[in-house]
Amino acid sequence: MNKLYLHVGPHKTGTTLIQKFLLDNKNTLFRNNLVYPQRFIKFFGHHQFRDLVANKSLSKDDVNFINDKPHDFLLSSEDFISLGKSDFEYIKSLFDKKEIVVVYTWRRASYKMYSIWQEVIKHGGTDIFSDYFHEHIAKPGRSQMLSPDLKISMFCSVFGKNNVKIIDYERSSSENSLLRDFLSAVSIPWRDDFLLADDNPHAVNKSLDVLDVEIIRALNEVFYREFNLQGSKVRDCYGRLNTPDNAQLHELKGIIASYQYEINIGDYLIDSRAEQVLSSKFSANILNYQECLTVKKLKLVKPTWTLNQKAVELLRQAVTAMRTDM
Secondary structure, eight states: OOEEEEEOOOTTSSHHHHHHHHHHTHHHHHHTTEEOOSTTOBTTBOHHHHHHHHTTOOOHHHHHHHHTSSSEEEEEOGGGGGOOHHHHHHHHHHOTTSEEEEEEEEOOHHHHHHHHHHHHHHTTOOOOHHHHHHHHHTSGGGOTTTOHHHHHHHHHHHHOGGGEEEEEHHHHHHTTOHHHHHHHHTTOOOOTTOOOOTTOTTSSOOOOOHHHHHHHHHHHHHHHHHHOOOSTHHHHHHHHHOOTTOHHHHHHHHHHHTTEEEEEESOSHHHHHHHHHHHHHTTTTBSSOOOOOOOEEEEEEOGGGGGOHHHHHHHHHHHHHHHHHO
């Protein structure tokens, strides 16, 4: 029986890089009997497929497109992770001519939380990191972000434990082997002639500097409060304003930098708990496990910089300039 691989992310585990690589090499993959279909694609991943599943609106033609082909198929969307058990049972009931295999990339919780918080800010969020983190840390046993075993257990209950493959993101990242490890998970050998996306700025969703993140967060607050504007438009407009010769922004960043502080992450109880649970309960599912409780330092900004009168004046200047650009 041919396979249907579901690459479920989650967010901030190299999904954009993987999806761009798969698109660039879809012809080579097809020659190895793996189809990364253009159908359902939005940007680089199969986010349209996810929406059809959520609405229980896959057509007979959608199903036959995958079911009736004598090939393995791979669908990838980090938004798959937001689907519930009934959604995956819906997929299983429709694609009965394929053996469904889930590919999940495990990234340690406290490392991932900061990256996801940045992503929330990019799309209009206003919470400071400590407030965002508290929502999850207050109930870690219920947070699928902090307790990945919750989601993995659900995948196992729907598709069978042998059909869940887990990639250790920290090890793949440290060894620069994420693409190789992912291909191994979908039974494709590495080839030296694969096209790589190293020089493509859209292939990786890069982190922003902590000062830029804090300015965007503050701008999100202003634009929502005063102009009822939310979403990534503020970030995009700020990106056009943030040029090397913008003296006002340079001065604002200098002021905010004086409010920076550092925290240690990686050795929290949630990290050690997830490490213990996944390495014991799902040891056979993790393709490249390596223990990781390394302490890292994060730079954050105290929100009290907004009490600095000069900083507020400079922020207002940025708001005025951005308003003319919108």
